[in-house]
Amino acid sequence: MIVALAGGVGGAKLAHGLTRILDPSELVIAVNTGDDFLHLDYFICPDLDSVLYKLADINDTERGWGIRDETWNFMESLKKIGGEDWFQLGDKDLATHIERTRRLTEGQTLSEVTRALCQQHKIAHSIVPMTDHRVGTVVDTKDGDFFFQDYFVRLRCEPTFTGVHYKGMEEAVPAPQFKAALRDPSLTAIMFCPSNPYVSIDPILSVPGVFNALNNAGVPIIAVSPIIGGQAVKGPAAKMMAELGLPVSPRGIAQHYGNLIDGLVIDNEDVDLAEQIMATGIGVQVTNTLMKSAEDEALLAQETLNLAATLSRKGS
Amino acid sequence: MIVALAGGVGGAKLAHGLTRILDPSELVIAVNTGDDFLHLDYFICPDLDSVLYKLADINDTERGWGIRDETWNFMESLKKIGGEDWFQLGDKDLATHIERTRRLTEGQTLSEVTRALCQQHKIAHSIVPMTDHRVGTVVDTKDGDFFFQDYFVRLRCEPTFTGVHYKGMEEAVPAPQFKAALRDPSLTAIMFCPSNPYVSIDPILSVPGVFNALNNAGVPIIAVSPIIGGQAVKGPAAKMMAELGLPVSPRGIAQHYGNLIDGLVIDNEDVDLAEQIMATGIGVQVTNTLMKSAEDEALLAQETLNLAATLSRKGS
Numbered sequence: 001m002i003v004a005l006a007g008g009v010g011g012a013k014l015a016h017g018l019t020r021i022l023d024p025s026e027l028v029i030a031v032n033t034g035d036d037f038l039h040l041d042y043f044i045c046p047d048l049d050s051v052l053y054k055l056a057d058i059n060d061t062e063r064g065w066g067i068r069d070e071t072w073n074f075m076e077s078l079k080k081i082g083g084e085d086w087f088q089l090g091d092k093d094l095a096t097h098i099e100r101t102r103r104l105t106e107g108q109t110l111s112e113v114t115r116a117l118c119q120q121h122k123i124a125h126s127i128v129p130m131t132d133h134r135v136g137t138v139v140d141t142k143d144g145d146f147f148f149q150d151y152f153v154r155l156r157c158e159p160t161f162t163g164v165h166y167k168g169m170e171e172a173v174p175a176p177q178f179k180a181a182l183r184d185p186s187l188t189a190i191m192f193c194p195s196n197p198y199v200s201i202d203p204i205l206s207v208p209g210v211f212n213a214l215n216n217a218g219v220p221i222i223a224v225s226p227i228i229g230g231q232a233v234k235g236p237a238a239k240m241m242a243e244l245g246l247p248v249s250p251r252g253i254a255q256h257y258g259n260l261i262d263g264l265v266i267d268n269e270d271v272d273l274a275e276q277i278m279a280t281g282i283g284v285q286v287t288n289t290l291m292k293s294a295e296d297e298a299l300l301a302q303e304t305l306n307l308a309a310t311l312s313r314k315g316s
Numbered sequence: 317m318i319v320a321l322a323g324g325v326g327g328a329k330l331a332h333g334l335t336r337i338l339d340p341s342e343l344v345i346a347v348n349t350g351d352d353f354l355h356l357d358y359f360i361c362p363d364l365d366s367v368l369y370k371l372a373d374i375n376d377t378e379r380g381w382g383i384r385d386e387t388w389n390f391m392e393s394l395k396k397i398g399g400e401d402w403f404q405l406g407d408k409d410l411a412t413h414i415e416r417t418r419r420l421t422e423g424q425t426l427s428e429v430t431r432a433l434c435q436q437h438k439i440a441h442s443i444v445p446m447t448d449h450r451v452g453t454v455v456d457t458k459d460g461d462f463f464f465q466d467y468f469v470r471l472r473c474e475p476t477f478t479g480v481h482y483k484g485m486e487e488a489v490p491a492p493q494f495k496a497a498l499r500d501p502s503l504t505a506i507m508f509c510p511s512n513p514y515v516s517i518d519p520i521l522s523v524p525g526v527f528n529a530l531n532n533a534g535v536p537i538i539a540v541s542p543i544i545g546g547q548a549v550k551g552p553a554a555k556m557m558a559e560l561g562l563p564v565s566p567r568g569i570a571q572h573y574g575n576l577i578d579g580l581v582i583d584n585e586d587v588d589l590a591e592q593i594m595a596t597g598i599g600v601q602v603t604n605t606l607m608k609s610a611e612d613e614a615l616l617a618q619e620t621l622n623l624a625a626t627l628s629r630k631g632s
Contacts, residue, residue, distance in 0.1 A: 040414050040418060041414075067393070071387055073408045074408065074410050076411075077383070077408040081415050081433060081437070083411060083414065083418065091393070092389045092390065093393075094393075095390050096393070098356050099397050101357065102357065102399065116398070120398050
């Protein structure tokens, strides 16, 4: 059994690749919820939705988020009557937020709601939130601290990044299915999808108990670099690394995760970095990591599984 | 100055006719809010919206409710994920409910929210809710009591009607602008639009203080019959009258309002009832009351104003 930690679009792609290889009983996709926020009174889970829409095969590949063949009549009408329009909500996408909020208000946990949405979309594999608690990723910058959506959407990631902290994380616990998966005797590897290390993967690692559970699981932990040739495929990962003074390369990713990972999958473009990374005790697989098609996704998933099969957990 | 009491579509049409004749300072349209309800966590005001969309000239005339050139992608997506789909919500219409709810949650009164929506839609005339309090019209039937939307949408008005009562009406007071208009020295007449007497006009009359204010205003009160040739133009008015044992005709309408009204505008088709109604001490104007065009609306509004000008308040 594999546990994959995923953020938004990059995470969704590798997760999709894994679903093409692994049976539903062989995979748990644990998704970052640190970006979740309340908007117009509904609870929006950007990363869960990215994974959900991708696995339901209704995601918009051009725009990179939301549902394909989307319409924007709600948003346009809302603008006309002076409503809040800084966060784009498609007519179809809105149904997810409203139904999720209705279920949460009824008392269902985010895990239960996510399971219900998966069933409605006929997704057989398990998508679980990192936690059922409400936590918020706060981006620390030289201009002050901002909740992620504020930094990402309103400020277009412009302020200089210095770190992250979290609201509500002390009280959080991992979602039951995530926690159980990390303790499952059949667990064979843990994957960090090619998601932003600071605002997608680290929030998952910061849920109390997760870091220790990963370290104690005794299975190899493999990351897929979200950086290819000095750039992030999507989002502010490269800018953040540069602002922290890290090399904007898979080497910086290796440095960030340090002893936590046993293997790193890097792109062909970064082949010349493989030796330096391996010298730090991390196994490396060089392959195509830019996922442009379902075939790319499945091939990368397979390479990641292959690397895991050759490695064992540090110290085990 | 004229105060017009209005329910949904029929009310909106006559109100629209009145706006073509009267300046914004000469008209207050007081709208039934007894049908208002919470759905998917927003506050929906069907009658306010009917009047609002009509006066904004964005109403759908074919469907008879909602916004024209509407799309239904939110609703279709919601159905797909198992959400509540008994109440149809268009993508554009949804923006009104969400923006209204946001403003109400911020602490604005329904009057303030309605004024803001009018401004956004560039409606110069005053549309005011009958009350800023939350009240609910409950339809009493032989099968039990049902909130209006439940009776109207889910049960398609099938149970035998026996009457109405209200939730929360004891604590309600008229909305400030409505109350002020009824006391305004320049008030010259009060109009009951051709709306359902039981579930559109009576709720307005039942707001504590309104009935007395009408009786004491000293100006003629004119109703426009919503019944033409034994049928309601729209909605369950005719069925309700029949089930109460009233004649389904302007005579039944006159009987229902009794001494409260001084004049009744009836359709050409009902001309043979004019004398019987006049015999009860009610002034009658016979004209075309079926409003198929903006011209029909303005003509009926003018005929209604003309009748008012010839009458004085009972006993004054």
